[in-house]
Amino acid sequence: MDMAQPEHVTAASTQPVLEVEDLRTVFLTDDGAVRAVDGVSFTVGPGETLGIVGESGSGKSVTALSLMRLLEEPARIIGGSVRFQGRDVLAMRPDELRGWRGDRAAMVFQDPMTGLNPVLRILRQVTEHMVSHGRQSPATARVRAVELLRRMGIAAPERAAASFPHQFSGGMRQRVMLAIGVANDPVLLIADEPTTALDVTIQAQILDLLRSLNEEFGTAIVLISHDLGVIGTVCRRVAVMYAGEIVEEAATEAVLTDPRHPYAWALVNAVPRLDSPAGARLTSIEGAPPNALDPPPGCRFAPRCPFKIARCDTDHPPLMEVAPGRRARCWVTADGRRLPAPPIPAQAAPRSAAPEERPLLEAEGLVKHFAVGRDGFFGASRIVHAVNGVDLRLRRGEALGIVGESGCGKSTLARLVTRLHEPTAGRIRFEGQDITHASPAEMRPLRPRMGMVFQDPYASLNPRMTVADALAEPLLAHRRAATRAEARERVLKLMATVGLKPEWASRFPHEFSGGQRQRISIARSLALQPDLVVADEPVSALDVNVQAQVLNLMLELRERLGLSYLFIAHDLAVVRAFCDRVAVMYLGRIVEQGPALDIFAQPLHPYTVALTSAVPEAGRERVILGGEPPSTLSLPTGCAFRGRCPVARPACEVPPPLAEIAPGRLVACHFPGSFSRPGHLS
Template sequence: MDGFIPPHALQPVPDVPVLEVKDLHTVFMTDNGPIHAVDGVSFTVGPGETLGIVGESGSGKSVTALSLMRLLEEPARIVGGSITFQGKDVLAMSRSELADWRGDRAAMVFQDPMTGLNPVIRILKQVTEHIVSHGRMKPAAARTRGIELLRRMGVAAPERAAASFPHEFSGGMRQRVMMAIGVANDPALLIADEPTTALDVTIQAQILDLLRGLNEEFGTAIVLISHDLGVIGTVCRRVAVMYAGEVVEEAVTAEVLADPRHPYAWALVNAVPRLDAPTGARLTSIEGTPPDALNPPRGCRFEPRCPFKIARCATDHPPLMEVAPGRRARCWVTADGRSLPRPTLPAAAEAEIPLLAEAPLLEARNVEKHFVLRRPSFMKPGLTVHAVNGVDIALHKRESLGVVGESGCGKSTLARLLTRLHEPTGGSVTFEGQDITHATPAAMRSLRPRLQMVFQDPYASLNPRMTIGDALAEPLLAHGRVPNRKAADERVRELLSTVGLKTSFASRYPHEFSGGQRQRVSIARALALNPSVVVADEPVSALDVNVQAQVLNLMLDLRQRLGLSYLFIAHDLAVVRAFCDRVAVMYLGRVVEEGPADDVLSRPLHPYTVALTSAIPEPGRQRVVLGGEPPSTLRLPRGCAFSARCPIAQPACEERPPLAEVASGRKVACHFPGAFAPRTLSRLETVR
């Protein structure tokens, strides 16, 4: 940073690790007994190194991070092992020493920036707090540095943003502020706990670029925690894979991605959807759940779910042993140095071909939705948010149509318009040949069973006071699909079996399920009334990659078995490629490109689609970094909405391009379709 040299850059780097963890044990004391959340974890991070810690929810990743910073509170306790930072014993530090160390020499960026930021303190004050409290600068100089930090993190108009409150920022902007706070004193160690979970692929790529830049420019040692090996592969040189509180594999990231030596790492690698995978191909997933933390298996903790297990795995707990030079794995199968076989998944039964020649099942024509904000006073008119601005879209029988784009582009609003949870401001919506644009609630009641929706957050969409059985029986009884509660309970058992859940789960409440299980319940509820169309709004965006693979495979199977049509909304293009026949790309409330998923995602024609596909976290993928933010939805630009960020914008873009067909089945809203293509990029390119 200009005028600020990090203390660890002024001195020769000592020949000791920045962070050294040996046999760390963290336990949660409960009434039923101790839960070993972190059970014998060891690793080192040297100066300028990047280490990724990967695993599904409950594997112990976040507890490990909190243990490193000594941020745990009762009933959690560190009961064994050592944590050493630049030769100093962290576990022996006093409270005042910890206060001096945290935020200065070591910092942490948390997963949820909204809970990590104080909602009543302005952004600049929060960024400069650690700079002043650690005596690095006087308040006036700290304010200048704080604004420069925000600029460096990619916050647009940092002088204006500095006076804002957290709720005025998007999720991506709040995460940038958290990054600015974390690096304010240029720490020698930065721990980032799931910093990109549920963010758009473009924002995710920008955050990862920031982490890479800190590591390369200042030699900051980084520990990046994630459930996505693709994210880890773009930033980290080494990776530690965790399962049930243990490190089960540790090696150079590229080696793990190419040839994982532990079955759990093998499953994580193969569960990630890729753009080069064929559409509709099933993903590798591991059924079942992690072991009971109060009563772990006697042998290998992964043995109950392992497809490669041998007899020894059930009785003998494997140590973390060297299975190849520089590689360690906790597995008896690969202990002799052998590799695991490539996945050989049986392909899903071929779905019936979508009936594109027939009339659409669900169609929107020039649909619009504007929200008028409350007037600031009686003398001033209210502001209008232009959420959806003239969208034409059609879903056919037995088709999966993906809708993708950044947050705020209008995807979720479009979903609510098509399901008539919102009434359109303009245009028309037709379902099964019937105009439902302004249908009354009574008229929609008869259509609701055939037009269902799966929401992004299953926990928020399920009543916490109702058992799963009651939640699934409610629509059956309300629509008169069953004669009595006994018949409803029988149908509930069928639905739970259909989505791969035990029938005994009907008596449980939502909080007793994992995220993936709750999403299966939401899918079961959507299927209860035998719909013809299911609108799925970001159904897998916040799930672990293994659970994501399970849910996607389930939805593919249900499509084939029940002949469903899906409108699938997502910001992850690789997920859309794995699931959808066609895709529509939205930007600022409009569709800018539409066509077969294979064509659009492998050969994009609109510059915005090029940027989206380049942002997918796959090692070696060339990146197009878009500058700036999307225009405000309060005042739409007159011409092309993307022109302010477009790398090939020209005077002709002052007029808005129509969504025109440029090839059979391909539509693009661009004056120069295909002029900016991935094959023209030879390096990381920042545009506008």
């Protein structure tokens, strides 16, 4: 990918758009000043793209809010300077800030639903900044707003402009936020985690939009993310933050291929890739960042660093030039040496099963419909077709991945096979026993054998219960422990199993990090020694390092306890690293299924080709899927994917069956393998 500056950014444009020097931001608390941003310096030139990357708590978002002067008490900027085209941002009066924000500089936030006003139509919100800054009259602003929505890839922009935010999907709302951000052609755009909660296909569309804004308009972009893969697809330079400091700054390609700070090294190697060995352990950093109230005297990463030397514990390293154009805050690489490559993990062989072995879980023709009201008072009932005829088999000790975009039916399928929902049609067998319409009393003996791990561990844990109580509850309810003392003994063993300290048993959920809370959820799912664990997006909301820790833990538990996993995710690289087999879902149906190695090496369904190409890896040619899946309220006729498919033909008006075209490879396509060349789908 060519990361050169846009052609219209000439050599005369030498003045940096943004100059940040020794920026220091603290949060004033009763215990003292929390150093959220501690001496950050960088510049962004005209038409340049800078990525800021780091795990949660590293200071990325506080840096962005400090640049825009959007912080409120108890946060306070206590030092440094921020200059925008030579103007001192920290010295601007409130009226000057109002004129600057949204006009010359704009910001796009992570959660578009909280950034958009739920009671105002989209047109009003897009035109608001143009009119208030005097850039357009109300009439011309309305015309420009519709054109902006069209340029952001929103179909039927006139209709979309008259809609409210809740009528849009997450990806469409983020496009609206981008339209608002660029409405006044800002010189600088700050995007704070704009793709974190989005599907991989929608993420690819948003990143493509950001890159086109930079290339077409010369907009300087600061992109904040915890994922170096995302940064690598858009940004020419990257600054890696840890504990409020920049620990490495260099060209993005240099950091991705040859990181010079151990923290950047760990982030690069923690990201699963489509070409990684299946079942191999990911590189992760154990422990947690230092206390921002009282950071250590030496290198702040030293307590977690696998390469540290004696000097790292006592002397705080400055941001030094370790190679031409490269700066790193590390004593180990200060003399120009490189960090060693991580050991190449052995590829785990997929588990094989004897042909006569009975599957642990079987589903045949599974269907689930939800009634969601009527069209008018006398109208017909409206039906959501969530799952539309799914067949699957899961063997003992196997990990089966279910992938697809939001709304394709993955989570509904998980709740069906665990009988949290009753199927509308079809059949479910658990170890040969038909549980399709089993009553709650009939399911009760089977519940301990089915564990579940949910996407949001904080929402799935009772905030009023300690960890010990949360883990003891299923043991006591299912009489797996006779007394509370016995239950507590089992709880401590469970905590040790998932890498939690026994002394944390008396803590409440809010006292843990996201990764630690997910470990608690995994421990709870293991409390009753299940045969099957259904993991519904267990790592999608986690930083890449914490994600690596949780995936490594789940792999270890599978090997040690012989667990079977139904692993649901929208990130194919994660599924590639974890699962033996993969089923790709689209609009409630499985469109491709087979061994993970084969599906990722040679996807046969056009939808699978698009998903695999959308994984954010630097240099990857991507298929950008146009539009969004059809509404589940009214299923299309024929092949469900044909409206977005580049190889759709008249034969696709007949729905294709899920047919076996090679041993273990099933594809629902009339022309499997006919689309494999990266390009643009419209």
